[in-house]
Amino acid sequence: MISARGLRKSFGDFEAVKGIDVEVRRGEAFGFLGPNGAGKSSTMRMIAAVSPVSGGELRILGMDPETHGPAIRGRLGVCPQEDQLDNELNVRDNLYIYGRYFGIPKAEVNSRVNELLEFVSLTEKAKAKVEDLSGGMKRRLTIARSLVNRPDLLLLDEPTTGLDPQARHVLWDKLFRLKQSGVTLVITTHYMDEAEQLCDRLVVMDKGLIVAEGSPLALIREHSTREVAELRFGVAAEGDSHEALGEKVADLGERVEVLPDRLLVYSDDGEEVVAKVHERGLEPSVVLVRRSTLEDVFLRLTGRTLVD
Numbered sequence: 001m002i003s004a005r006g007l008r009k010s011f012g013d014f015e016a017v018k019g020i021d022v023e024v025r026r027g028e029a030f031g032f033l034g035p036n037g038a039g040k041s042s043t044m045r046m047i048a049a050v051s052p053v054s055g056g057e058l059r060i061l062g063m064d065p066e067t068h069g070p071a072i073r074g075r076l077g078v079c080p081q082e083d084q085l086d087n088e089l090n091v092r093d094n095l096y097i098y099g100r101y102f103g104i105p106k107a108e109v110n111s112r113v114n115e116l117l118e119f120v121s122l123t124e125k126a127k128a129k130v131e132d133l134s135g136g137m138k139r140r141l142t143i144a145r146s147l148v149n150r151p152d153l154l155l156l157d158e159p160t161t162g163l164d165p166q167a168r169h170v171l172w173d174k175l176f177r178l179k180q181s182g183v184t185l186v187i188t189t190h191y192m193d194e195a196e197q198l199c200d201r202l203v204v205m206d207k208g209l210i211v212a213e214g215s216p217l218a219l220i221r222e223h224s225t226r227e228v229a230e231l232r233f234g235v236a237a238e239g240d241s242h243e244a245l246g247e248k249v250a251d252l253g254e255r256v257e258v259l260p261d262r263l264l265v266y267s268d269d270g271e272e273v274v275a276k277v278h279e280r281g282l283e284p285s286v287v288l289v290r291r292s293t294l295e296d297v298f299l300r301l302t303g304r305t306l307v308d
């Protein structure tokens with residue numbers, strides 16, 4: 001569906017995407033995970049055929065975006081980072097106008113709109129004004145709008161940024177069902193839980209480069225341990241700095257990360273780490289044992305957290 005080789009994007013002297021290779025297969029949910037400024041949106045805009053490629057090779061649905069932009073755009077669904085809905089129109093008309101814009105005949109557009117309203121659970125809001133919708137409803141309407149032309153490939157740029165946890169889960173459910181219906185999804189996100197929930201495969205991007213690639217599970221297995229013990233110490237605990245405390249527990253795991261507010265001890269058995277910490281007379285004020293996530297993978301590969 002998408003094939004990129006040495007893909008680059010420059011803005012003047014600044015290179016936002018520094019030569020990446022990406023292969024997205026039909027029917028999968030593929031993610032670009034990375035912090036703000038990693039180059040995810042710049043990549044997505046090239047894939048959407050709305051921003052020219054600065055270097056390398058890109059094929060979307062087998063076509064070159066430089067020569068086949070309109071043909072590509074006609075077969076894509078694009079859900080941008082910001083909802084660009086028409087506030088003057090009601091919910092239904094937002095979809096209707098878009099369908100007509102794609103040249104779909106009136107009768108067909110009407111049944112398509114009904115179908116989409118049903119799919120995103122907005123049938124009862126069909127006559128509501130866009131400005132009266134919640135953030136989650138607006139996102140769902142934006143997704144419905146991006147599906148008007150029955151795309152094979154749906155591009156979603158940060159689909160749940162700014163939504164509350166419940167609205168995010170509702171949206172994930174809709175995206176999951178779309179994937180089951182055979183639509184290929186390409187998602188950018190800086191939420192590792194979103195990437196873990198939705199993506200079959202993903203690339204981790206940082207500063208315009210791909211730093212890792214694989215399924216969420218494979219990435220975690222390859223770059224982290226099964227569990228992590230998070231230890232927080234009170235102010236001036238033991239009279240030691242975090243670095244010094246990190247030294248004291250360094251041998252308890254495969255590795256230790258010293259963050260400004262906590263220590264992370266990586267081991268396959270977090271409870272055992274905690275027991276040994278106590279045996280050494282150290283008393284963290286907060287202890288949490290959890291499984292490793294993509295956040296740990298990112299930290300391992302870049303030395304930074306995703307929200308830095």
Ligand SMILES: Nc1ncnc2c1ncn2[C@@H]1O[C@H](COP(=O)(O)OP(=O)(O)OP(=O)(O)O)[C@@H](O)[C@H]1O
Pocket residue numbers: 011014016034035036037038039040041042043190
């Ligand atoms: N039109 C532009 N002109 C100049 N610089 C740009 C432009 N668009 C993006 N950039 C820069 O390119 C870099 C990558 O931005 P991009 O939006 O692709 O990152 P991102 O990973 O999508 O982050 P975000 O989550 O903030 O959108 C950033 O440093 C950004 O400031």
